[in-house]
Amino acid sequence: MRNRADAPIGVFDSGVGGLTVARQIVAAMPHEEIVYFGDCLRAPYGDRGPEQLADFSRQIVDFLTAKGVKALVVACGTISARIFETVAQMTDVPIIGMVKPGVDAALTATKTGRIGVLATAGTVASGAHKAAISAKRPDANVFAVACPLFVPLVEEGWFDGDVADLVAKKYVSALENSGADAVLLGCTHYPLLACAIEKALPPGVAVIDPAIALADSLKGILAEQNLLREDGEKPTHQFYISGGKEKFDGILKMIFGQKYEAKIVKI
Numbered sequence: 001m002r003n004r005a006d007a008p009i010g011v012f013d014s015g016v017g018g019l020t021v022a023r024q025i026v027a028a029m030p031h032e033e034i035v036y037f038g039d040c041l042r043a044p045y046g047d048r049g050p051e052q053l054a055d056f057s058r059q060i061v062d063f064l065t066a067k068g069v070k071a072l073v074v075a076c077g078t079i080s081a082r083i084f085e086t087v088a089q090m091t092d093v094p095i096i097g098m099v100k101p102g103v104d105a106a107l108t109a110t111k112t113g114r115i116g117v118l119a120t121a122g123t124v125a126s127g128a129h130k131a132a133i134s135a136k137r138p139d140a141n142v143f144a145v146a147c148p149l150f151v152p153l154v155e156e157g158w159f160d161g162d163v164a165d166l167v168a169k170k171y172v173s174a175l176e177n178s179g180a181d182a183v184l185l186g187c188t189h190y191p192l193l194a195c196a197i198e199k200a201l202p203p204g205v206a207v208i209d210p211a212i213a214l215a216d217s218l219k220g221i222l223a224e225q226n227l228l229r230e231d232g233e234k235p236t237h238q239f240y241i242s243g244g245k246e247k248f249d250g251i252l253k254m255i256f257g258q259k260y261e262a263k264i265v266k267i
């Protein structure tokens with residue numbers, strides 16, 4: 001039987017966005033193995049209510065648990081912001097979401113305490129980033145902007161070019177008079193639009209991909225619990241989706257290389 005430390009890390013999202021998190025986990029811990037689930041058939045999650053998000057999360061957590069994961073990463077900003085505590089109760093393994101690492105990174109990056117958050121409508125409505133930032137720095141100002149067209153753009157593979165630039169410019173214009181010097185990407189799809197977002201922002205504004213801080217925190221948690229993989233085998237990641245294979249595979253191959261392809265499963 002496999003040592004628990006050698007088991008894979010479960011990562012999930014509504015679709016391809018969580019791949020931006022998986023890539024940072026692999027960059028921080030190249031020996032770790034990932035089992036990924038993307039719910040492409042039911043994406044986007046951004047406008048769904050908490051009960052439905054909890055139902056979907058329960059199915060995904062059960063699926064990944066059956067794969068024997070040693071830890072879970074909620075690589076979806078919306079689930080992390082709206083129902084993280086509910087999802088945390090669905091599992092016994094260590095679990096981490098996107099909000100805390102992102103907020104910590106934004107607070108480290110800002111000098112003025114004026115922070116922009118770009119996220120899905122559901123995440124913005126939850127107020128989770130604002131609450132987490134205010135709890136750590138009560139004098140901070142948070143400017144959250146819902147960007148509903150970003151997820152479909154990414155799922156379509158339109159990361160750059162005129163359309164991405166135009167849409168980014170339109171959303172980012174809401175931050176124009178905010179004086180924000182750090183902008184947190186509160187949805188895991190958005191790092192794939194980082195170029196368009198950076199272009200739309202004034203120079204010198206830090207754009208924060210929370211996945212980098214998340215991977216670092218996860219490494220700390222695994223080390224603390226003696227769960228870092230030790231067998232020295234070259235990892236083979238597994239990618240599962242509920243549908244939309246062609247589009248998912250295109251982005252998967254771009255991030256993880258040609259040898260990978262997703263498997264459609266019913267959960």
Ligand code: DGL
Nearest residue numbers: 017044045046077078188
């Ligand atoms: N990647 C998800 C997030 O971080 C996308 C949400 C959606 O599917 O609308 O919020």
